[in-house]
Amino acid sequence: MLMSGCYSIQVASSQDFSNCRLAAEEDRIPAGHMLVQNEGWFLFDKLPIVCGNANTESWFPWTFFSDEVSMDYVQKAIVRRAKVRGERIVQMNAINHNQTLITLPGTQGFSVPYIICHHKTQISVVFLKAAEPAELPVIVDEVADVEDVAEMDEIADMEEVTYMEVAE
Amino acid sequence: MKKLAFALSLMAFAGCMTSEISRTTNGVEGDGPESHLLTVEVENVGWYMFDYIPLLCGDPQGVNKVSSVMFKNTLTLQNNLDELMRIAQREGSYTLGSMMSYETSESVWVFFVSRHAYHTSATLMRKR
Numbered sequence: 001m002l003m004s005g006c007y008s009i010q011v012a013s014s015q016d017f018s019n020c021r022l023a024a025e026e027d028r029i030p031a032g033h034m035l036v037q038n039e040g041w042f043l044f045d046k047l048p049i050v051c052g053n054a055n056t057e058s059w060f061p062w063t064f065f066s067d068e069v070s071m072d073y074v075q076k077a078i079v080r081r082a083k084v085r086g087e088r089i090v091q092m093n094a095i096n097h098n099q100t101l102i103t104l105p106g107t108q109g110f111s112v113p114y115i116i117c118h119h120k121t122q123i124s125v126v127f128l129k130a131a132e133p134a135e136l137p138v139i140v141d142e143v144a145d146v147e148d149v150a151e152m153d154e155i156a157d158m159e160e161v162t163y164m165e166v167a168e
Numbered sequence: 169m170k171k172l173a174f175a176l177s178l179m180a181f182a183g184c185m186t187s188e189i190s191r192t193t194n195g196v197e198g199d200g201p202e203s204h205l206l207t208v209e210v211e212n213v214g215w216y217m218f219d220y221i222p223l224l225c226g227d228p229q230g231v232n233k234v235s236s237v238m239f240k241n242t243l244t245l246q247n248n249l250d251e252l253m254r255i256a257q258r259e260g261s262y263t264l265g266s267m268m269s270y271e272t273s274e275s276v277w278v279f280f281v282s283r284h285a286y287h288t289s290a291t292l293m294r295k296r
Contacts, residue, residue, distance in 0.1 A: 010245040014250060020253075020264050023293055033269065093268035093270075
């Protein structure tokens with residue numbers, strides 16, 4: 001457990017944030033700020049030993065011998081949220097941090113590079129709220145007179161008859 | 169003397185939430201219709217045991233005051249964003265640019281004691 005990787009998602013939002021605007025995105029309102037990160041341990045810098053499980057629906061928090069620290073996996077949660085909520089993703093920044101000089105217990109402070117390595121990938125984004133649907137022109141129905149309603153019913157009846165005749 | 173050493177070591181290990189503001193834009197204009205007002209970096213530091221148990225974390229209510237809270241995890245993106253919004257409101261800026269967050273961590277004896285820090289930075293802008 002001490003040596004394991006960890007996949008974490010943090011989302012922040014507030015009313016003040018929603019009152020802000022992002023530069024060059026004047027027409028959209030920020031919906032939230034998200035930081036997703038995953039880390040894992042690798043043998044010889046290439047072979048994944050244990051990583052955080054990017055599948056958030058799984059009950060098990062780790063995966064073995066599968067590189068889930070890659071950008072594709074870390075980005076999953078971001079894309080999923082944007083798709084579900086119809087939000088736009090802007091200001092996406094990614095940071096990869098690899099630690100190759102790890103001092104293992106019993107080596108008396110001496111560390112050999114690239115034996116056991118720790119990789120960490122982080123992506124932070126800002127979500128913009130879905131665009132409001134374009135306003136449709138509102139048709140205001142005037143209150144029809146009783147006589148008009150009767151006339152409309154008559155016309156409707158006539159049209160039905162006409163259609164029936166055509167069908168026959 | 170021992171008490172002073174203890175206090176100093178406690179201070180050195182304490183968590184702290186800080187915000188740093190840079191106002192030196194030197195007349196460089198931003199992209200689009202906004203101009204740079206300032207750059208902000210919010211940092212919250214915490215010390216953990218076994219990477220999970222919070223020992224000392226920065227106090228969001230005491231930013232830049234070397235104020236810590238014990239056994240409570242305050243290293244959240246929400247606390248950083250709230251502090252950023254407080255600064256934006258104080259400075260009268262409602263346009264953000266280049267916003268990003270990341271975490272740094274280092275540890276002693278693998279994960280026995282580890283130090284984590286959450287960073288959030290953004291440029292605050294205003295209309296020209």
